[in-house]
Amino acid sequence: MSYNFYDFQNAIQQRNDYVDDQLRDGSPVVGISCPDGIVLFTLRGSQRKLFEVYDRIAYGAMGRQSDVESIRIAAIDSAHREGFQRSEDDVCLSRLVGFGISPAVKQVYNDQRAVPLTIRALFAELHDSPADDLFCTLNYDGEYRISKGSAVITGVRSADEVAKDILKSAAPSTLDEAIQLAAKVWAHAYNTMRHARKPGGDVDDNGVRLTPAAAFEGALEKGQILEAALLTRSTSKTSRFECCTPETVSAAVADLDLG
Amino acid sequence: MDVSLFHPQSGDFAGLTGFTLTDAHQSVTSHTNGLASEPVHGTTVIAVKFKDGVLTVGDRRATGGNAIMYDKAEKVLALDDTMLMAISGAFSKAIEFVRFLRHSFKYYERSQLQSLSLDGKLNEIGRMMAGNLGGAMSGGLVIPVIAVYDQKQAAGRIFFYDAAGARFENLEYAAAGSGSVQIRGAFEYIVRTKGNFSEMTLETALAEALHLLEIAADLDSATGGAGKVLPLARTVTAAGVTEISDDAIRVALGASTTTATSI
Numbered sequence: 001m002s003y004n005f006y007d008f009q010n011a012i013q014q015r016n017d018y019v020d021d022q023l024r025d026g027s028p029v030v031g032i033s034c035p036d037g038i039v040l041f042t043l044r045g046s047q048r049k050l051f052e053v054y055d056r057i058a059y060g061a062m063g064r065q066s067d068v069e070s071i072r073i074a075a076i077d078s079a080h081r082e083g084f085q086r087s088e089d090d091v092c093l094s095r096l097v098g099f100g101i102s103p104a105v106k107q108v109y110n111d112q113r114a115v116p117l118t119i120r121a122l123f124a125e126l127h128d129s130p131a132d133d134l135f136c137t138l139n140y141d142g143e144y145r146i147s148k149g150s151a152v153i154t155g156v157r158s159a160d161e162v163a164k165d166i167l168k169s170a171a172p173s174t175l176d177e178a179i180q181l182a183a184k185v186w187a188h189a190y191n192t193m194r195h196a197r198k199p200g201g202d203v204d205d206n207g208v209r210l211t212p213a214a215a216f217e218g219a220l221e222k223g224q225i226l227e228a229a230l231l232t233r234s235t236s237k238t239s240r241f242e243c244c245t246p247e248t249v250s251a252a253v254a255d256l257d258l259g
Numbered sequence: 260m261d262v263s264l265f266h267p268q269s270g271d272f273a274g275l276t277g278f279t280l281t282d283a284h285q286s287v288t289s290h291t292n293g294l295a296s297e298p299v300h301g302t303t304v305i306a307v308k309f310k311d312g313v314l315t316v317g318d319r320r321a322t323g324g325n326a327i328m329y330d331k332a333e334k335v336l337a338l339d340d341t342m343l344m345a346i347s348g349a350f351s352k353a354i355e356f357v358r359f360l361r362h363s364f365k366y367y368e369r370s371q372l373q374s375l376s377l378d379g380k381l382n383e384i385g386r387m388m389a390g391n392l393g394g395a396m397s398g399g400l401v402i403p404v405i406a407v408y409d410q411k412q413a414a415g416r417i418f419f420y421d422a423a424g425a426r427f428e429n430l431e432y433a434a435a436g437s438g439s440v441q442i443r444g445a446f447e448y449i450v451r452t453k454g455n456f457s458e459m460t461l462e463t464a465l466a467e468a469l470h471l472l473e474i475a476a477d478l479d480s481a482t483g484g485a486g487k488v489l490p491l492a493r494t495v496t497a498a499g500v501t502e503i504s505d506d507a508i509r510v511a512l513g514a515s516t517t518t519a520t521s522i
Contacts, residue, residue: 052369076370077275082388084362181267236363237340 019140026062028154028189031131034178037232042180043224050229052241054079056126063119095127106142120153126231159192179252187212213258270371272363303438303475304345304484306406308457309464313415316468332499340499347436348401362385379442389424392499402435408495431456437481438475463509
């Protein structure tokens with residue numbers, strides 16, 4: 001049997017379709033810098049989605065939980081090995097993702113006999129000033145993008161664009177403002193993902209109106225849990241990563257304006 | 260990378276890094292740097308309970324044989340937010356211990372999404388001590404004093420280890436290092452005449468501990484007094500690890516040196 005160029009393209013397209021289909025229903029993850037530190041925000045089901053990787057590095061992801069865990073452990077292993085064998089100061093996000101995680105993910109993606117990783121990941125690296133904070137988004141095919149100020153991962157490209165538009169000119173000055181902004185971005189991105197599944201419609205399959213506010217409230221009513229974490233710039237503890245309490249997150253989004 | 264992508268570790272940091280204690284002292288003892296006749300050693304450290312937790316103080320001197328090598332050594336080090344390790348003995352080994360344990364505890368917490376239990380941490384330290392037995396026999400002996408705040412018991416606790424890794428818990432105080440022998444009886448004198456350390460305020464316990472450290476410095480040439488560089492003092496309480504300010508140490512030293520020594 002012979003193969004031609006189109007078989008190759010088809011094979012890749014099928015792999016992309018397979019993963020994209022599953023990510024389309026996921027919950028976006030938003031990362032935003034503010035003077036207090038870096039806030040990561042999402043809504044989740046039963047499993048945690050936001051994690052500490054190293055002293056100044058945090059991670060959040062959407063996708064299949066086993067794949068989320070594989071990448072998390074790989075990042076933690078890699079960072080700790082480097083930090084111990086060299087120095088804590090030598091662990092950096094660009095090397096961790098660029099030379100460690102991304103090539104490994106790409107290798108899995110390229111293996112036609114393996115199921116590709118169903119994941120889209122967001123890494124954040126805290127610096128002394130918000131202007132220097134780094135974010136990195138990693139796709140299931142190993143592609144990654146580094147940005148400053150904020151980053152978001154969603155299930156469809158159009159939702160990425162909507163989220164980036166909202167984040168473009170935003171500069172939250174407090175932790176509460178950062179959580180509110182992240183929640184707003186989440187709601188708009190998630191609503192755009194629902195639109196993508198129901199183009200031209202007014203309601204989704206569950207009868208929930210296709211507006212950001214309805215998307216947000218609908219997710220909470222369906223049992224999704226608010227989750228936020230902070231990489232704090234100032235602490236006396238040995239860890240800069242802290243999970244925000246449900247009370248803190250709920251209070252911050254209580255009067256959310258999703259207009 | 261990375262084989263571990265699909266073969267994740269289960270919180271075992273030594274397994275992840277392939278870490279084993281280096282056996283450097285056998286060669287170090289025969290290759291001096293011209294100044295020190297032996298590897299650099301930290302000297303006297305003291306841990307005493309007080310009513311909110313444990314106070315740990317250490318002088319700042321590190322010696323190599325008869326030579327004073329360093330006068331700003333940090334010998335009271337936080338392993339995490341609930342545990343202090345005060346180190347005496349071979350300085351290089353002790354720093355290696357601390358560095359490994361800090362990473363090991365953090366690695367476990369981050370990878371397993373829960374803190375290692377107090378007993379798990381103490382066992383890990385014991386394993387490290389046992390692993391260093393060969394090094395200890397050839398000049399690399401480290402005796403750590405562990406000060407910890409036990410959240411379950413809501414109380415400070417003090418532990419020490421022998422060279423083979425056996426763990427012991429002390430009720431009120433512990434001391435290690437070359438000057439500790441000279442002041443051992445003084446601890447008992449304080450407990451019998453002034454009451455338990457665990458019932459003292461931080462200010463009282465600090466004055467007593469610094470007093471003891473000054474006595475050690477007077478009686479042991481390897482222990483540095485407070486005259487040149489102030490001792491280091493840290494507490495561990497329910498709120499975490501806190502460093503005592505130089506000003507507070509000066510005040511406490513003033514209180515502890517009101518009676519002149521006759522020696």
